[in-house]
Amino acid sequence: MNYTVIGGLIRGSFRELNMYKTSLILCLAISASPAFAVSITPTIDTQLLAGELLAGAEIKNLDGEGQIGTFSNLLLRGANNTQLLLERGLVLSSGYLNGLPTSNTSTSFGTDTGGSGDGLINAFPIEKFNRGGSLSHDAAVIRFRFDAPANVNGIVARFVYASDEFPEFSGTQFADGFAFARSESGRDVNYAILPNGQPISLLDQSTNIHFMANGESSDPSVPSVADLEFDGFTRILELRAPVTAGAKEDFTIVVADTGDGIYDSAVFLSGLSFFNAPGYDFSIGSVKIEDNPKSRDFQEFSAVPLPATAWMFISGLTGLAASLLRKQRHA
Numbered sequence: 001m002n003y004t005v006i007g008g009l010i011r012g013s014f015r016e017l018n019m020y021k022t023s024l025i026l027c028l029a030i031s032a033s034p035a036f037a038v039s040i041t042p043t044i045d046t047q048l049l050a051g052e053l054l055a056g057a058e059i060k061n062l063d064g065e066g067q068i069g070t071f072s073n074l075l076l077r078g079a080n081n082t083q084l085l086l087e088r089g090l091v092l093s094s095g096y097l098n099g100l101p102t103s104n105t106s107t108s109f110g111t112d113t114g115g116s117g118d119g120l121i122n123a124f125p126i127e128k129f130n131r132g133g134s135l136s137h138d139a140a141v142i143r144f145r146f147d148a149p150a151n152v153n154g155i156v157a158r159f160v161y162a163s164d165e166f167p168e169f170s171g172t173q174f175a176d177g178f179a180f181a182r183s184e185s186g187r188d189v190n191y192a193i194l195p196n197g198q199p200i201s202l203l204d205q206s207t208n209i210h211f212m213a214n215g216e217s218s219d220p221s222v223p224s225v226a227d228l229e230f231d232g233f234t235r236i237l238e239l240r241a242p243v244t245a246g247a248k249e250d251f252t253i254v255v256a257d258t259g260d261g262i263y264d265s266a267v268f269l270s271g272l273s274f275f276n277a278p279g280y281d282f283s284i285g286s287v288k289i290e291d292n293p294k295s296r297d298f299q300e301f302s303a304v305p306l307p308a309t310a311w312m313f314i315s316g317l318t319g320l321a322a323s324l325l326r327k328q329r330h331a
Contacts, residue, residue: 042069054272064140079299092140095264101229112261120179139256148243152274163265166232170202173259177201183250191241193285240286
């Protein structure tokens with residue numbers, strides 16, 4: 001089979017679809033232009049990163065230079081002019097942040113950094129697919145430490161998870177993932193866990209908690225929800241993890257590719273803070289939609305589906321193109 005010829009035909013079809021998609025997005029932008037512009041700055045300045053993370057935090061070490069940085073003004077757009085804003089914080093990506101496009105126009109965006117994986121992501125219940133002896137790849141990792149103040153028993157953070165694997169590689173070995181883990185008796189325990197016990201990853205459609213399509217190359221009726229090159233975004237979510245009052249605590253934040261190093265994912269993490277809730281049950285997954293009026297009022301877009309025949313044809317092209325790209329990558 002001549003993959004070069006088939007790949008060229010498919011890429012040509014994608015270009016035509018993207019012209020249609022881009023025109024629609026421009027029309028939507030005119031009527032509902034964002035009030036803020038997202039900004040991402042890669043950095044390995046540990047003091048700067050610690051300051052964005054938590055007052056008094058100390059960065060122990062970083063892995064994934066060029067994949068870690070700060071962000072501001074991550075705006076999520078919903079139906080009926082509803083919006084959510086994650087003001088600022090840290091961003092970790094399984095690809096390079098420098099030059100990350102501020103629009104989603106590519107059908108297969110990603111950068112394989114050649115980086116190693118991480119054991120926290122390897123523990124996810126994802127179909128095993130080894131490359132070089134490990135499940136995950138291109139991990140971006142921050143390990144940090146802080147002294148928990150008296151009269152607290154937990155820490156809380158807001159975050160958005162984004163992925164270019166959405167939706168076609170949900171439930172596959174390419175699902176990627178995010179972990180937020182506490183060191184407990186010599187082992188790391190991940191607290192970025194959904195109420196059903198699953199980690200934050202595109203394990204399957206049913207566990208993609210409020211994951212929204214950010215435009216869709218195979219369905220130009222799907223509007224853009226964020227000005228970044230990822231095919232899907234969660235709403236602003238919240239996670240909680242336990243701490244011991246007055247103790248020194250060690251935590252790890254990880255984002256990594258799985259299966260291969262292409263088609264990136266990222267987490268935007270904002271404003272860690274402490275809380276005290278006696279009796280709070282940390283043994284169950286505590287990731288949920290943030291509890292504030294703006295989040296409750298936010299309305300997600302409902303995509304208008306294409307006719308079945310067109311959808312089946314385009315979906316077939318998408319799957320074949322993705323398969324060819326994956327094969328070429330591992331050839």
